Amino acid sequence: MSSADRPPGSPRVVFSARGVGRRYPGVRALEGLDLDGYAGEVLAVCGANGAGKSTFARLLAGQEAPDDGEIRVEGHDGPVTGPADAERAGILLMHQEPLVVDDFSLAENVWLYRLRAGSDVRPWKLARRGDDPETRRILGDVGLGDLDPRMPARQLAPGQRQMLALSRATVTPHRVLILDETTASTSEEHFKEIERMVAAERAAGTAVVFVSHRMPEVFALADRIAVLRNGNLVDVVRAAETDAGHVTTMMIGEAVTALDRPPALPETAGPPALTVRGLSAGSARDVSFDVAKGEVVGVYGLVGSGRSSVARSVSGQQRALAGEVSLDGNPVVLRSPGEALRRGVVYLTEDRRREGFVADFTNGENLTLSTLGSSSRLGVLRRRRERARVTELIKRFQIKGGPDVLTSTLSGGNQQKVCLAKWLEADPEVVVLDEPTKGIDVGARLNIYRIIHDLCRQGRAVLVVTSEAEEALMLCHRVLVLRDGQVAAEFDTADATTDDLIRTALGGEAA
Known part of the structure; x- marks a missing residue:
């Protein structure tokens, strides 16, 4: 193991995993893991799908017990073997899928763990907290300060739901904070709030474990990076002494080559496969665009820009308020997902666990x-x-x-x-993909990119909604940037940069 396993200055050890192993029927999830977490430090745990990183998070949080070895936490008598042990030891786990009660208000969700602990159970006290300055401050710290704390949580977008769940870290005592892929469902603008939150945790002496596959975020947050592959610890390296290419190579065992540009558009004299004119739906207003057969068109924008409203309305998921949709030059009204499917239009949801499968x-x-x-x-x-x-x-x-x-x-x-x-x-003839790579690792992401490019070669029309500027440029022939519900600009990805897209989405001028 690298000397990076113990950072300079001999900081205080908050938790230690020694010889930790976990097996499931036919699967070895972890094998002989030795890993320490230090006070005031962010330890990133990276790996491809099935590497064991989320298994480690569950073991550390006491949600499962190891088959071999043990995990100990400073100040806690005995190993962590269950949720009650973890709670007494001060371990707080934030899941990839946000734990939000839809029928509770934002304020009630903020204080949810305090209710679980048996405090603040008086309804009149909780009611006051709905408009309490402290609750508003906490929501503001995670980028939700402009929302009414009394609104039902079901009205939030996926990224906002995750930020609401993360707000509980402010009001729940802990010494170890585990962020298990919690940035997977958030967007680029919410990451600034997560950075501020992690900085506060580091200053408070918390040992932060950041489980992720997103290299820019890993290098923005982490002091050390532990890389797992096939249930084994490959190495622990200091973030300042390595780069994303080296970490990715350790994760998947081979260098990741850059994805080729999408295949060239076929020459066709026929009408576009998908034509949208003056579409208004949800927060999108007067949006127009075409998608040719064999073309990938991206829709990029920040939260609230209307990007998902466009995807859902052209695929029958959401009723349009105005505008016209045509398939192969013929106007259609897609009143339901079933009708869209019969017309050759399919939609991949951004929230796979709630809407993508049974x-x-x-x-x-x-x-x-x-x-x-x-x-x-x-x-x-x-x-x-x-x-x-x-x-x-x-x-x-x-x-x-x-x-x-x-x-x-x-x-x-x-x-x-x-x-x-x-x-x-x-x-299908038209494929609408809403955040197709959200919450998946680099290996699976490249696999899905190649599937999308294969769809081009087959002559399908593909509309990709994404909150990642780099992904939009890698996947698409053209990118529409939405701002405040309208198309602010259109870019040919052969000539555009991530800076062009981000500046346009924020309201500035492209360089």
Whole structure:
């Protein structure tokens, strides 16, 4: 192990993992892990899908017990073997999927853990907190200060939900803070609030564990980086002494080559596959654009710009207030996702766990949801035919886990491949992808990029909504930048930079 395992100055050890191992049926998730966390330090834990990073987070938080070894926390008598141990030891876990009670107000969600602890249970006291200056300050610290603390949490966008969950760190005593892929569902502008929050935790002497695959964020936050691969600790390195390329190589075992530009557009005299004119829906207003066959068009913008409203309205997920949508030059009204599917338009949601698949279904059941008719005869499902097709899809999309494995038990990248394969099995002409790589690691991300470029070669029209400027330039032929619900500019990605997109989205002029 590198000397970076102990930073200079011999800081105080807050937690120690020694010989920690965890096994599941047929899977070795972690093997002999030795790792320390220090006061006032951010330790990033990185790895590809299935590397063991989230398993380590669950073990440290006491949500699971190790099969081998032990985890000890400064000041706590005995190893951490369960949630009660972890809570008494001062360990706070923030999940990738935000724990938010939809029927509670923002204020009630902020103080949720205090209610669990048995304090502040008087309804009249909680009611006062809805407009309490302290609650407003806490919401402001995570970028939600402009919202009414009394509004229901169900009205929040995915990124706002995550920031609401993170606000609890301010009011919950802890000495170890675990951020398990918590930036996966947030956008670029929310990351500034996360940086400020982590800086405050570091100043307070907290040991912060940042589980992530997003290299820019890892290097923005971390002091040390622990890299896992196939359940083993590869190395621990100081962030200041390495770079993203080296860390990525350690994660996947080989250098990641840059993705090629999207394939050139085919020469066609026909009408665009998708034409949108004067579309108004949600926070989007008077949006117009075309997507040709074999073209990838990106829609980039900040939270509230209307980017997801565009995606949902052109795919029948959301009713448009005004405007016209045409497919192959023919005006259509897509009143529902089912009608869009029949017209050859599919939509991949940005919130896969809530909308992308059925949690209680297996891979086989989820993969055939969009094409049950082709696997049925007179209303009776032909199991053998369905099974053969599912096996082929799992192989083609490199999905880990067989047909009988619950999709909910897969890693984020494999769940996303199940969701994408399900819709592509319907043989669509227009594919609408809302944040297609949210919450997945670098290896799975490149896999999905290649799938999208293959769709181009097949002549499909692809609309990609993304909050990452770099991704928009890597994936697309053209990018529309939305600001305040309208198209602020359009860029050819061969000539644009991330700075052009970000400045335009923020309201400045492109360089």
